[in-house]
Amino acid sequence: MKLTLRVNGADHEVDVPRRATLLAVLRDDLGLVATRFGCGSGQCGACYVLADGAAVASCLMTVDQAVDHDIVTVEGLSQDGKLSPVQDAFARESAMQCGYCTSGMLISATALLGHTPSPSEDEIREALAPNLCRCGVYGRAIRAVQRAAGAT
């Protein structure tokens, strides 16, 4: 069926099965491949995107559920070629190794700072808890969020 999705500030018309996942449509139809496929079952955080500012698992959201929501992927975090404060802080703190989990962490951190501009370390840990990282960059990711919040 034809649907219009609002992604990264622009409307995109897609013709896809109604029950297709938002993750599949982002990657396969819109070419926004920074959003990762990990577990496919809401357990790893690799596929997180912002929906109206909240971090959601795009592997669990069907494309028809995404209609009428303002979806932002990692590709939409930077503005005019300039990294967002969270992206910049992750780069400066080297808060990545293989990078597979990084998109999801950036989304979770952006959602957190959207509603809690000066989070405590516990609040950062809680926000990043759904984002599994096999490389174990959690310490650097926490420092990156603190840097982005202006706390370091």
Ligand code: FES
């Ligand atoms: S791929 Fe969606 S939470 Fe793992």
Ligand code: FES
């Ligand atoms: S940096 Fe490799 S999974 Fe997180």
